[in-house]
Amino acid sequence: MEKRADALQRLRQAHEEVVLAALRAEGPMSRTRLTERTGLSRTTLFAIISELMERGAVIETGAEDDGRPRGRGRPAARVSLNPDAGLLIGVDLGRRRIRVAIANIARQVVATAVDDSAPDADEAEQADLAVALIRKICEDRGIGLRALEAVGVGLVGVMDAPDRRWRAAERLGAAFGTRVEADNNARLAALAEQTWGAARSAEDVVYVRWSVGVGGGFISGGRLLRGAHGASGELGHVSVDPAGPPCHCGGRGCLEKRIGTPALLEAAASRGVRLTGTDDLLEAARSRTPAVTRVVVEAARTLGTVLAGTVAQLDPARVVVGGDLATLGGLVLDPIREALGELALPGARRPPDVVPADLGPAASAMGGIALMLRKQDPLPPVPDTADL
């Protein structure tokens, strides 16, 4: 049930977005023309423009000559988007690396950077590293942080503990004096793939990231699914064996326990192939070391079986596979395609496309930007500015 204040707030946001969309689409214009263009009353429009000016999102520029007869007095000022505004930063606080991405108001990523993080660093320490990294890259590239509008942060794991999110968000918010939101970094990668990458133009997407852990994110009808506790997308914790070994999530026989890279290294070792880590595993799979190929194909088949259930339930148009293992291409994508072809309602509909992710390791940081873009844009999907 919705309170009146929420309804009004939502209405105001919708009005703001209509104004910003008109300015994005047609460039600077007078308040009179904005009134016609948006269908808002003068009173409403003027109030919204004041607010947007106060926030620095729009500015007043010189007069326009729109060819209309005008009465006496000074010509009408034009309202336009503030070209110095709308800097958005995405941050990914990964297990071993910190990544940042910076985008301008045109939604173009203008810079990315990466730094190592200690494996035992907590979110606050990681956030401090991210702050230093952002300051450095902005100094190097001459990017002014005064225009920073928002920061979106990706974190590892289930977003169940608000204090984890707060610790990271607080540090970044204090450093830059701007609003900060945090979300699961696999879910953010899904959002980035749909905004710029392999899922672009798809409204219904299942994204899975297969590396040390197995995570994911779902987009349905153009919207990222969040869940009641912000924990939607946890593909890695679907149990593939309810009587299997316990998982750190408290469950048993979780997919992640079965196919995460540590499990693959162990399975390869039990078949007599000792590998030192992920790179070694990928290299052995690429050179088609038989035991390793078998381990990877079996794991991909297991992932495909779980994804078949996901696809039966969510009916996506596209399945995007990201993470280290996705770089193996057909070796992992084909067993997934086979499983979907056999198990995901094959008699009733064509299986979804299964494609590798496009954006590489910066996807989650870019997703932090996409998250904040969506916040400003309640109308799904992110519209192409030329079309509105």
Add this chain to the structure above:
Amino acid sequence: MEKRADALQRLRQAHEEVVLAALRAEGPMSRTRLTERTGLSRTTLFAIISELMERGAVIETGAEDDGRPRGRGRPAARVSLNPDAGLLIGVDLGRRRIRVAIANIARQVVATAVDDSAPDADEAEQADLAVALIRKICEDRGIGLRALEAVGVGLVGVMDAPDRRWRAAERLGAAFGTRVEADNNARLAALAEQTWGAARSAEDVVYVRWSVGVGGGFISGGRLLRGAHGASGELGHVSVDPAGPPCHCGGRGCLEKRIGTPALLEAAASRGVRLTGTDDLLEAARSRTPAVTRVVVEAARTLGTVLAGTVAQLDPARVVVGGDLATLGGLVLDPIREALGELALPGARRPPDVVPADLGPAASAMGGIALMLRKQDPLPPVPDTADL
């Protein structure tokens, strides 16, 4: 990507909804007051009211005395919702029964009815039966069909074949001269439970219906998930045994094959208990016939295991169990709760509430109404009229 015409159409719908919501919340008012209340310009508001009057959704009534000083001339007419308008009909074309539900513009269900259908009737024949049933109930209750605004139709099975939907929609549309939309009837039941029933006030819901077949519907962030081909929610076709027996969907070892009532009757028979049908099965389970109890509990456990995967992935606040088997209460709900408690990220978050459905067998017909209500209401969730 969105075309400009779509964007304008969406803006107009949003404006319409704001006007209708204001009239619903505060009753009849003058155009001047509506301008203030909605933030729309006079031009926009007048255009929208003309359109709504043309469609018969609002009418002009007598003048209001709002206590303001008024100039000369006739007092301002008031605009109000047309009490005779906004009749919505929901139809459920089930395997063996046809159900209809009728609601007024205040979203209250004013009548329901049921009739038998031949098991081999196609959608067009079923639609004809529904038309006759609707005409009869309206005549009996003195409900005028002139005010009918829309019909929402629930159909069995995957909504993959547009022609199936068209056949039913065409017949109903031709009979009543109104717009008709069709959707899967389990998904419509989910929508009804969220609008009036066991999932009311929940934004993130997994609904499963367990009877002859196993179907479902998901609501995330207040929105019903549709999927790329309108086939979201097919819980019954998650494979619980990829090497299992073939299913009519083309897959193997589907949940529905394992726990649908035909499978339960067979399992009971193999344990020496011959049952004649669903009612007999439910009766035996209620009187705790040991073999039948075991069969039902095992099946509920299997459903719970699949739901644990769904819950891990979608993170709902509530799981609603409907259909014949849900009438057994704790006997089926407790094994589901146990499975969720053990397998759905138990270390990371509290499992969702598991509750029986509220609305009974008319849920899908009511969901047809809810579907058409949502169409008129782009702002999620369906607001309580007293709150906006």
